Amino acid sequence: MKVIYLDNNATTRTLPEVLQKMAPYFTDFYGNASSIHTFGGSNKHAIETARGQVSKLLNAEPEEVIFTSGGTEGDSSAIFAAVNSSRQKKHIITSAVEHPAVLEACKYLASRGYRLDIIGVDEKGRFNMEQYKSVLDEDTALVTTMWANSETGTIFPVKEIAKLAHAKGALFHTDAVQAAGKIPTDVKDIDADFVSISSHKINGPKGTGALYVKKGTHFMPFMRGGHQENLRRAGTENVPNIVGFGYAAELAKQHLPEYQTQVKTLRDLLEKELLAQIPDTKINGDVENRLPNTLNVSFGYIEGESILMFLDEEGICASSGSACTTGSLEPSHVLRAMGVPFQFAHGSIRFSLSRFTTLEEIKTVIKVLPGIVARLRAISPFKKA
Amino acid sequence: MWDYTDKVLDHFKNPRNVGTIENADGTGQVGSLICGDALKLTIKVNKETEVIEDIKFQTFGCASAIASSSVLTEMAKGKTLEEASKITNQDIANALGSLPEAKMHCSVMGMEALEAAIKSYRQGGKPVVFEQTQESKIVCECFNITEEVILKAIHTNHLKTVEDITHFTKAGGACGKCKGAIQQILDKVLACELPQKKQEGKKPFSALTIVEKIKAIENILNTEIKPQLNKDGGSIELVDLNGNVVTVRLLGGCASCIASQMTLKNFVGKTLQDKLDKNLEVKQA
Numbered sequence: 001m002k003v004i005y006l007d008n009n010a011t012t013r014t015l016p017e018v019l020q021k022m023a024p025y026f027t028d029f030y031g032n033a034s035s036i037h038t039f040g041g042s043n044k045h046a047i048e049t050a051r052g053q054v055s056k057l058l059n060a061e062p063e064e065v066i067f068t069s070g071g072t073e074g075d076s077s078a079i080f081a082a083v084n085s086s087r088q089k090k091h092i093i094t095s096a097v098e099h100p101a102v103l104e105a106c107k108y109l110a111s112r113g114y115r116l117d118i119i120g121v122d123e124k125g126r127f128n129m130e131q132y133k134s135v136l137d138e139d140t141a142l143v144t145t146m147w148a149n150s151e152t153g154t155i156f157p158v159k160e161i162a163k164l165a166h167a168k169g170a171l172f173h174t175d176a177v178q179a180a181g182k183i184p185t186d187v188k189d190i191d192a193d194f195v196s197i198s199s200h201k202i203n204g205p206k207g208t209g210a211l212y213v214k215k216g217t218h219f220m221p222f223m224r225g226g227h228q229e230n231l232r233r234a235g236t237e238n239v240p241n242i243v244g245f246g247y248a249a250e251l252a253k254q255h256l257p258e259y260q261t262q263v264k265t266l267r268d269l270l271e272k273e274l275l276a277q278i279p280d281t282k283i284n285g286d287v288e289n290r291l292p293n294t295l296n297v298s299f300g301y302i303e304g305e306s307i308l309m310f311l312d313e314e315g316i317c318a319s320s321g322s323a324c325t326t327g328s329l330e331p332s333h334v335l336r337a338m339g340v341p342f343q344f345a346h347g348s349i350r351f352s353l354s355r356f357t358t359l360e361e362i363k364t365v366i367k368v369l370p371g372i373v374a375r376l377r378a379i380s381p382f383k384k385a
Numbered sequence: 386m387w388d389y390t391d392k393v394l395d396h397f398k399n400p401r402n403v404g405t406i407e408n409a410d411g412t413g414q415v416g417s418l419i420c421g422d423a424l425k426l427t428i429k430v431n432k433e434t435e436v437i438e439d440i441k442f443q444t445f446g447c448a449s450a451i452a453s454s455s456v457l458t459e460m461a462k463g464k465t466l467e468e469a470s471k472i473t474n475q476d477i478a479n480a481l482g483s484l485p486e487a488k489m490h491c492s493v494m495g496m497e498a499l500e501a502a503i504k505s506y507r508q509g510g511k512p513v514v515f516e517q518t519q520e521s522k523i524v525c526e527c528f529n530i531t532e533e534v535i536l537k538a539i540h541t542n543h544l545k546t547v548e549d550i551t552h553f554t555k556a557g558g559a560c561g562k563c564k565g566a567i568q569q570i571l572d573k574v575l576a577c578e579l580p581q582k583k584q585e586g587k588k589p590f591s592a593l594t595i596v597e598k599i600k601a602i603e604n605i606l607n608t609e610i611k612p613q614l615n616k617d618g619g620s621i622e623l624v625d626l627n628g629n630v631v632t633v634r635l636l637g638g639c640a641s642c643i644a645s646q647m648t649l650k651n652f653v654g655k656t657l658q659d660k661l662d663k664n665l666e667v668k669q670a
Contacts, residue, residue, distance in 0.1 A: 303446050379444055381443035
């Protein structure tokens with residue numbers, strides 16, 4: 001069966017042309033970039049090329065980019081580096097809808113004596129700027145908020161958040177894992193101190209990412225024991241992955257405009273048709289200001305896992321904020337923070353498109369989903385006949 | 386991805402007996418939209434024979450909730466009310482091959498809805514919402530789970546850990562604040578089970594083989610003593626048994642505690658004497 005992959009916020013396909021660039025670095029140019037011999041040492045050039053490609057996606061300088069093992073390492077490194085560089089300050093700020101990589105790191109610091117303020121969001125998932133202003137003070141070491149939300153696609157006003165943080169002398173980190181490659185990510189424009197991104201969300205290989213550290217920002221390495229990455233991240237470089245990530249970043253920058261045109265058009269079509277054809281349906285997130293590829297939609301009276309399983313039968317891959325899909329018993333923390341009523345949170349489905357999604361694929365979803373919802377509602381005790 | 390059996394997938398995709406019976410003789414409901422799963426059962430009962438002649442369900446929930454409801458209707462159909470009331474959640478899970486641990490509460494919901502439907506029939510057909518008895522105190526506030534429900538799940542399914550209880554009843558699955566209280570209920574139940582087993586055998590401690598003696602001591606240590614010591618950050622292990630002298634080692638917080646000698650003599654020693662043999666003596670390794 002042909003797979004219709006609409007779960008690109010979870011991960012993406014490594015493009016064949018990306019894999020092609022990587023392949024020689026496994027079997028032919030396998031030397032250690034730290035070696036004295038030309039065979040290994042010349043791999044440094046491949047890494048530097050990739051650094052240049054990644055820096056362009058972020059509008060950063062190459063020397064501001066550190067390669068990591070992915071988004072989670074970038075988030076942890078940035079958060080711990082930030083609090084270590086201003087040890088007299090004991091306050092950190094984040095938001096309620098962050099990825100666990102950020103939330104858990106912040107909660108750990110809270111357990112070690114830091115004051116932690118978690119800023120709430122409104123019903124559209126928008127950052128509560130007033131609450132933020134009221135808790136920000138001279139004791140704040142770090143403000144860390146995501147650029148765009150993985151579940152709803154809602155975009156945070158990171159430029160404004162950074163400006164306010166800097167005015168109080170705090171550092172600003174943003175998790176741009178979902179934003180990169182889908183909307184312009186100009187780190188100079190928003191004036192962030194740290195930005196983490198991931199390779200596998202932009203059609204690169206898994207297990208690689210990058211952390212942007214603004215020039216002049218004090219940085220204490222998270223991984224120690226080697227001189228790699230200019231002493232900021234120890235460990236033999238994953239050359240094939242870095243090469244692939246670099247090329248994926250170049251392609252992402254090149255194809256970025258397609259997200260605002262083709263991808264957004266397909267997403268909007270899907271949204272419009274589902275709303276028109278299926279009663280008791282609502283959109284989660286800020287429809288005015290969200291990633292062009294993300295659609296988070298709730299179907300009343302039914303539960304997300306059941307919907308996903310019937311979609312799976314048709315080869316359609318999506319995800320859900322329902323409790324039952326995770327085994328956690330609680331629905332998505334993002335939807336709960338937005339105050340989405342339980343019944344809609346349990347019945348939420350996230351479709352995340354890519355520039356490879358076709359009109360035909362979207363039409364298939366539009367064709368089968370109303371039937372699936374009707375079938376489950378026929379079983380549900382809550383749906384009035 | 387869940388590891389669902391073919392049986393679960395079959396009942397999910399082709400659910401049997403969906404709908405509601407008009408003018409039903411009994412209607413049972415359990416769960417709510419908030420909890421993320423809910424089930425409504427309607428039954429038609431032969432007044433003479435008390436046989437369930439027809440049964441239909443409606444379910445809001447995941448694949449395993451729908452499959453549990455569907456298979457339950459097949460199991461209950463044709464049974465007398467008395468036979469049907471003996472269906473346990475374990476029977477439902479077995480009929481489906483198995484359910485993932487974290488989904489066992491779906492089978493519990495089936496059992497509760499059937500219980501409510503039978504009660505509804507007995508009360509003249511007025512719909513009954515499965516409710517935990519008013520007197521039973523609520524342990525898990527997030528999911529509104531009472532001590533009664535937790536006790537029943539422990540007994541029916543021989544649960545041994547707090548995690549098990551969360552899988553079967555959902556209690557403790559959200560904020561986790563009540564996990565200590567669940568552990569206490571579990572401790573109480575496990576403590577009661579042991580002496581019963583001992584009475585069944587009717588073999589005095591002194592007549593046990595050395596291996597049986599060691600097992601009996603370890604049982605008491607694990608179920609009666611460790612949970613108490615754990616609360617103070619400590620633990621205990623059995624080192625040796627020589628005649629009536631039990632040698633143990635206190636661990637963790639207990640090892641460095643100045644009151645450890647008191648703990649040994651008054652708590653560990655006395656518990657072993659009460660539960661096993663009054664001649665037992667406890668020594669620190």
